[in-house]
Amino acid sequence: MYKASTQVRVRYAETDQMAYVYYGNYATYYEIARVETLRKLGFSYKSLEEQGVMMPVKDLHSEFHKPATYDELLDIEVTINSLPSVRMLFEYRIQNESGELVNSGSTTLVFIDMERNRPTRAPEAVLKVLRPFFE
Amino acid sequence: MYKASTQVRVRYAETDQMAYVYYGNYATYYEIARVETLRKLGFSYKSLEEQGVMMPVKDLHSEFHKPATYDELLDIEVTINSLPSVRMLFEYRIQNESGELVNSGSTTLVFIDMERNRPTRAPEAVLKVLRPFFE
Amino acid sequence: MYKASTQVRVRYAETDQMAYVYYGNYATYYEIARVETLRKLGFSYKSLEEQGVMMPVKDLHSEFHKPATYDELLDIEVTINSLPSVRMLFEYRIQNESGELVNSGSTTLVFIDMERNRPTRAPEAVLKVLRPFFE
């Protein structure tokens, strides 16, 4: 198992007229947290795409427990529970500054060989940084 | 059961560097389709808020079957399978112009009395337009 | 001179906690109106990119006269005042359902040959549909 936390401050653009974070923006928070989690492992998603592998999202689940509001500094905990194969599962827990659970969710991403436009196995570059946490 | 379809054309702003619709934008497509579905029933979500009831999203599930791309005219079919109580479930199926399934998903919304900031039952104005389809 | 109007309904996602359309979203409204204006002339921006020419924005000016709010049906009038050369200027006037001026602005776009990544002259396909309005 691998866990890491990323902070995101709520932007004005992300609020709606309920004065809540618009529900579609949590997908963006998940994306940021995924990328930063990989970066902490020494792995750059950008370089993955440059090497010809992209990771579109296959499914998204999200539970909205409590509204997040403007200017709050949210903590997004990402958990990777298993070594990726052709898919990679990320789980998220978002807390506000008072430690209250705001949102929880998960996404499944797939590895796509961009040249062939076909699913492919997780590249060794990803597996190498993750293996130490799954031994 | 009540079903209705809404069309949305993919905006340039909604694409990402994969040249796909960014996955977070499907939540917006769902929102548009919900509101237009209610409008076809003669019901305005805006007027609901003006009467002091708002409908934040409680959970969101989404499956990405096939990428949607720039300028495509998407068809979003919304299904309401049961009369709402304190919650209201919407199901979505999004197809492209070739009739291929692009995305499917669901959201649960809750009715909130804005003055008391508490869950409330579906207002009679909503139930009245839906009842004929559930008899 | 060529003028055309496009309608856009304000989405919940586009509002902010002032209950106004967030100011960054007008750029998206401009984009939609540009593309629909070209479509009315029989010209598809998507096909332009498929032929290897893209049109990034060079500058943007926007004046916010009156807030636009949720669910309003906005009318965006686009004016093309001159035949494009290496640049193309679009002017915008956005009115609400009461005919009040909400926003006015302009954008300059450039034609880029995607293969060479260099500015290029407006393709004949664009000029052909516009010339009749500038004779």
Place this chain on the structure above:
Amino acid sequence: MYKASTQVRVRYAETDQMAYVYYGNYATYYEIARVETLRKLGFSYKSLEEQGVMMPVKDLHSEFHKPATYDELLDIEVTINSLPSVRMLFEYRIQNESGELVNSGSTTLVFIDMERNRPTRAPEAVLKVLRPFFE
């Protein structure tokens, strides 16, 4: 004169199919930089709204010099050239990690008394933190 810099990393959601930051997202970058600039002065925009004063944008000007791309860490320099009265002008210069100018622009914001929904003078709380830089 007061100057301060804020960093923003480009999100995947902010790119478009040109693989550039979508032009409408610079308005959001400006917003983040404004708020962080005020925060560095010891002033919270959020608390301003809580005290009944909001700052909608009156006009926006933006020049796109060079595309910004995914995962770049942008530096946004904000300049306040004069003490605000009923209006407040912010100027922006955005550079990429190589020190190249990506975008420059400005916005004029107005102070609105939310209760009366009328323009108002810059609150003393804002002037107090800014005066030392304009003496």
